Every structure is written in C-alpha cells, then in structure tokens.
Amino acid sequence: MELFRVIDIAGTVAFSIAGAFAAMEKKLDVFGIFIIAFVTALGGGTLRDVLVGEEPVKWMRDLSPSIVVLISTVAAMLFTNTIKNFHKILLLFDSIGLGFFTVLGIQVGINHELHPAICVALGTMTACFGGVIRDVSLNSIPLIFQREIYATACVFGGVIFYVLKMTEVPKFALEATCIAAIVALRLLAVRFNWRLPSV
Amino acid sequence: MELFRVIDIAGTVAFSIAGAFAAMEKKLDVFGIFIIAFVTALGGGTLRDVLVGEEPVKWMRDLSPSIVVLISTVAAMLFTNTIKNFHKILLLFDSIGLGFFTVLGIQVGINHELHPAICVALGTMTACFGGVIRDVSLNSIPLIFQREIYATACVFGGVIFYVLKMTEVPKFALEATCIAAIVALRLLAVRFNWRLPSV
Amino acid sequence: MELFRVIDIAGTVAFSIAGAFAAMEKKLDVFGIFIIAFVTALGGGTLRDVLVGEEPVKWMRDLSPSIVVLISTVAAMLFTNTIKNFHKILLLFDSIGLGFFTVLGIQVGINHELHPAICVALGTMTACFGGVIRDVSLNSIPLIFQREIYATACVFGGVIFYVLKMTEVPKFALEATCIAAIVALRLLAVRFNWRLPSV
Numbered sequence: 001m002e003l004f005r006v007i008d009i010a011g012t013v014a015f016s017i018a019g020a021f022a023a024m025e026k027k028l029d030v031f032g033i034f035i036i037a038f039v040t041a042l043g044g045g046t047l048r049d050v051l052v053g054e055e056p057v058k059w060m061r062d063l064s065p066s067i068v069v070l071i072s073t074v075a076a077m078l079f080t081n082t083i084k085n086f087h088k089i090l091l092l093f094d095s096i097g098l099g100f101f102t103v104l105g106i107q108v109g110i111n112h113e114l115h116p117a118i119c120v121a122l123g124t125m126t127a128c129f130g131g132v133i134r135d136v137s138l139n140s141i142p143l144i145f146q147r148e149i150y151a152t153a154c155v156f157g158g159v160i161f162y163v164l165k166m167t168e169v170p171k172f173a174l175e176a177t178c179i180a181a182i183v184a185l186r187l188l189a190v191r192f193n194w195r196l197p198s199v
Numbered sequence: 200m201e202l203f204r205v206i207d208i209a210g211t212v213a214f215s216i217a218g219a220f221a222a223m224e225k226k227l228d229v230f231g232i233f234i235i236a237f238v239t240a241l242g243g244g245t246l247r248d249v250l251v252g253e254e255p256v257k258w259m260r261d262l263s264p265s266i267v268v269l270i271s272t273v274a275a276m277l278f279t280n281t282i283k284n285f286h287k288i289l290l291l292f293d294s295i296g297l298g299f300f301t302v303l304g305i306q307v308g309i310n311h312e313l314h315p316a317i318c319v320a321l322g323t324m325t326a327c328f329g330g331v332i333r334d335v336s337l338n339s340i341p342l343i344f345q346r347e348i349y350a351t352a353c354v355f356g357g358v359i360f361y362v363l364k365m366t367e368v369p370k371f372a373l374e375a376t377c378i379a380a381i382v383a384l385r386l387l388a389v390r391f392n393w394r395l396p397s398v
Numbered sequence: 399m400e401l402f403r404v405i406d407i408a409g410t411v412a413f414s415i416a417g418a419f420a421a422m423e424k425k426l427d428v429f430g431i432f433i434i435a436f437v438t439a440l441g442g443g444t445l446r447d448v449l450v451g452e453e454p455v456k457w458m459r460d461l462s463p464s465i466v467v468l469i470s471t472v473a474a475m476l477f478t479n480t481i482k483n484f485h486k487i488l489l490l491f492d493s494i495g496l497g498f499f500t501v502l503g504i505q506v507g508i509n510h511e512l513h514p515a516i517c518v519a520l521g522t523m524t525a526c527f528g529g530v531i532r533d534v535s536l537n538s539i540p541l542i543f544q545r546e547i548y549a550t551a552c553v554f555g556g557v558i559f560y561v562l563k564m565t566e567v568p569k570f571a572l573e574a575t576c577i578a579a580i581v582a583l584r585l586l587a588v589r590f591n592w593r594l595p596s597v
Contacts, residue, residue, distance in 0.1 A: 023543070024596075024597050026539060027544075027596050028539075028543040028544060028596060029543060029544060029545040029546075029593070029594035029595065029596050030594055030595055030596070030597065031542070031543065031549055031550055031594055032540070032542070032543025032544065033543075033596075033597065035543065035549075036543070046449070050249055050254075050448055050449070051245070051249070051254065051255060051256050051259065052254060052255045052259065053252070053254025053255060053451070055448075055449065055450060055451025056449060056450045056451055056510055056512065057449050059516075060449065060450065060507075060510075060512055060516050060520075061512075063513050063515060063516065066515070066516075066519075077597045080597070109259075112255055112259075114255060114259050114260075115262050117262060117265070118258075118259050118262065118265075121265075122259075132336070136335060136336055136338075136534060137530070137534055137539070137540065137543075138539060139338065139534075139537065139538065139539045140338065141225060141227075141336070141337060141338050142231070142336065144230070144231070145222070145227040145228060145230065145231025145232075145234060145235070145336075146226075146227060146228060146231065147228040148228075151230055151234075152230055195228070196228035196229055196230055197228065197229055198223075198226050198227060198228050198229070198232075199223050199229065199232065199276045199279070249448055249453075250444070250448070250453065250454060250455050250458065251453060251454045251458065252451070252453025252454055308458075311454055311458075313454065313458055313459075314461050316461060316464070317457075317458050317461065317464075320464075321458075331535070335534060335535055335537075338537065339537065340424060340426075340535070340536060340537045341430070341535065343429070343430070344421070344426040344427060344429065344430025344431075344433060344434070344535075345425075345426060345427060345430065346427040347427075350429055350433075351429055394427070395427035395428050395429055396427065396428055397422075397425050397426060397427050397428070397431075398422050398428065398431065398475045398478070
C-alpha cells in the first residue's frame, strides 16, 4: 500500500535522525554517526529477521532503507540546528515509526505462525531494539528501560491489534488503528510526562 | 524426562531472578526489569539457536519459558527481601541451571553433528551468555570475565561429558553426572572463593 | 589458494592478540581474555554468517580458527612484552587481516547474489565488527567510531574491488589489489595520523 510506504520512510527518517543526534552528542566521527543511525533505524528489524530466520535480513535484500538512512544522516549532520527546531515533527514521525514497525513485526510473526504473545513481542522488538543497540553501543543504559512509555506503547498497540483481530475489522483498518493507538499513547505520555514505575 | 523439566524450570527461575535483581539495582523501570530478566534467562539459548540456525528460536516456538520468566520477575519485584533471604537456595538453583543449560547446549551441538570442542563451547554459551548480555546491557563489564569460576565450571562439565561418553554409561547418567559436576565445582568455587588468575 | 590461507592465519593472529591485549588492560581473567580475543578475531565473520543465514556459523564448522585464537591468546599472555616490541609487525598483520577479511565478506555477499553496496558493507562488517563487539563488551565506545581510518579503509578497498571487477582483471589480482589498497590506506593513515572529521 502506498500510504504504508510513506509511513515506513517517515519512520526510518525519524529513527535515523534520532540515532545520528545521539552519536553526534558522543562526538563520534562521520562513519560512526552513520553506523549508529543505521543501527537505530534498522537494528530492530535485523534482530527480528535473525530470530525468526528470514535471512539474508531485509536490508540486505532491498537497498532503499539504507539509502533513506544515508540521506537522513547527511541531513542531520548538515542541518542539525534547523532539524532540532522541528523537534515536534520529529517526535510525531518517531511515534508513527514506532507504530508502523510494531505492525510490521507482528505481521512477520503471523507469517511464521507464531503465538500472538510472541508476535506482539516481535513487533515491540522491531520497533524498540534499534534504540537499545544504539544506547548499548554508545555505552549508556538503554533509555527505554528507564521509565519511558515507549516499548509499553508498542505492547499496548499489539494488544489492541489482537483484540480487533477477533472482530470483522478489515486488515487495513486493523493495522491503522494499531498504529494510531501507539502514536496516541506515545504522544500523550510525552505530553503529560507519564512514566513507568521502578521498584 | 519429567525430572529434566523440573530442573529446566528451576534454572529459568534462578536466572530470571538474578537478572531482575541486577536490573532493580540499576533502577530500571518494570519493563526494563522484565527484559533484563528475560535476556538473562533466555539470551544464551537464543544466541545458541541463532548460531546453529535453529530458527525461529526456541522461546518463539514454546511460550512456557517466557511465562516462567514473567512469573519469576513479578515475584522478584514483589518479594525482593524474602527472596534475598533464600540466597542459598537461589545459588543452588542457579548452579543447577548452569549445569542443565550446558547439557542442553551440548545436545543441540550433537544434533547438528558439530565437533565435541564446539559442542562444549555451545553448552557454555547457552549457560553463560545470558549473563553476558545482561551485564553489557546494564553497562558493566561481564561478571564472568572477572575471575569467577562460572563458565569454567561449564567447560569442566563438558569435558566430563565427553570423557564419560567414550564409556558405556547410559545417556541419562551421562547428563546427570555432567550437571552434578558443574553444580559441585560452582558451589565449591563460591564456598572457597576460588578464582581464575588474571595476567 | 595457499597464500590466502597464510594471510587468513596472520590476520586471525593479529586480531586475537589485539583482543587479548585490550582484555588484559581491563584486568579480565584468563577465560575473559580468551573470549575477548575470540570475539575480536571471529565476531565479525560470525555476524556476517548470521545476517546472510550461513548457519551453523563458520567457526562451528571448522575448528582451525578457534585453535589459532587459542594459541595466539596463550602467546599474548605469556610473551606480552616481547610481542609488544613487535608492534610494527602486529600493525602490518592487523592491516593485512583487515584487507583479507573484507574480501572474504565481499565474496560471501557475492555468493548470496547481494547488491554490490551490500557486499561492501558485509566485507566491512566482517573485518571491523569483531572490534566493535570487543569494545562494547569491555564497556568502551567502539574505537572505530572515533575518527580512526579503519572501517573507511575497508569501504575504500571494496570500491576498488568493484571498479576493477568491471575490467578483465582475473579474480586473484582483483582480490590481491583490494587487500593491498586497504593495507596501504590503513598504514598511511596510521603513519600520517589521518582522521575522519566529527561534526
């Protein structure tokens, strides 16, 4: 579907830029910045493909996501301040990416006939583990383990997905609702500073 | 075998609780605590499955280990102090898990007709690399690289396994002896504070 | 080819020793030192095999690289100072390894009929990601992300590879030139302290 293609690209752009900014803060060189942007955007999907056994992994079979990462990274380096002024749009793209990659992961799980709970886990990993690999590579404890409502939004969206799946809702509406639910929860969490408890 | 099923669960419980406690010390949120517990308990087996090509990896094909991790993590968060009072039982379970997961990894290697030395490495990885991933994610240098007799116990047990395999010992006795050797060496090492040399 | 076999071993020796030295600096125990040496030498190839789906991964099918790592690590621990006196030879071996592993990775990509850009990425990963895993495990930000001309040399060699491939150059000359280009750029970068810019 053409719309999902646009969403895919918007999400990849937002994830790449988030990765590039994190790498620039740590004073990496241009090569390191690109690798961290790449890992942030495509690391979750790569882990998903490896765990279910879809190899060569997706970005090896299709060059376009790598190109999107490359262009986004160059833009992030050249227009750092301009882009930072658009942080609200970036947050929106990031949330949309979060939702879209979750649905993508769930679909891969369904194609492999995995249990719904595993599919939701796979969707969440697809959306979130790029950020985990980024943080671990940059020598920080992953952000998403520290009270952010981030992975939680993916799990929430995944549950909505399976609740709706039991009804007659057509596939497109199902996926769109799941993405919308994740975007909504993520934006509300940022807006109202919702956090998960620690112990 | 029913006994091995019980041992498997005891080991998964001990590994999950160790992971959850490490995550709680680093003040992660409840989601992060669960992920670290999961990675500690199932990360070694996941790496094993990925390296030999058994995909989708085991925890995607069978929901029960994930459920054991979930329950153990909730217990670790709710009854932290009570559980810490039973640290000797935890150590025993942990050692039994170490032995059992080593045997499990060796068996996977044998099924793939790998060289005995590789099978022992695979068993050791199954038992130990969950802890490595946990420590790296929590931004520490892995504990098992720092003079603990831990992975060494797995290697020792693996050697015993192959020495006995050359005799007429039946499979069950073989595996039980291997597990017992690992448990014994691990407990002795903790008791007498045995350590590996550094250089 | 016999020559390539020698180069393979020289590279594995140099990578293992680099890994062992890094681990010794962090005061790991003998087991940890071996694991870090192993990961440095064979981690890049392992990641490559996992991403393209060649499983069980190479070091599980052939014991000889593990033996080379083991001997190199023992030598690094026993003759630390002597070896450090030969740091120029080590640098040469390391550069040759860098070139050779890049070509190896490109060939694996070609066997899987991947796009040239992906093959170059695969070659670079084969040569460089062992060092990344080493640094992340030792709790440092990977060296190659910090202005070193290292991965860049692999990318440069990969481009040379594909430029020559469009001509009638025979396969052996193609591979030898690619390795030589990487060695030359790496040595020049070290000699003249060339660095990548950060942002």
